Amino acid sequence: MYMVRLHEARTDRDELLLNRTITTTARQLAEKLNRTLLKLKASGTSLKQILQKREDTQKEIMAELQKNKRMWDELVQLHSQLIDTREQKDQLQRTAVGCDRISGALEDALKQTALI
Secondary structure, eight states, rough: HHHHHHHHHHHHHHHHHHHHHHHHHHHHHHHHHHHHHHHHHHOOOOOOHHHHHHHHHHHHHHHHHHHHHHHHHHHHHHHHHHHHHHHHHHHHHHHHHHHHHHHHHHHHHHHHHHOO
């Protein structure tokens, strides 16, 4: 009878130890899950911030590309105006040279007329 009670005591003690071990292990796993969940939430927050920054940067890039396009269009227009202005300048210089020749010819004619 003593042996049966001893065996029952051991079984009860073993069961108690097993329950404590299971409880401790479950608690440790729950804590680990909570830590992992916190890390996951922090990672999610970081990811949202990174995605927002990426979106903001893309908007800035698109704005700069639009600005560059407007500036390029303006440059093309200014270059066209420059070419037109140079052509007008060349035409005016040719006209001025022609006027100088005519003026010189008129002076020569007036001198000859004055001599006559």
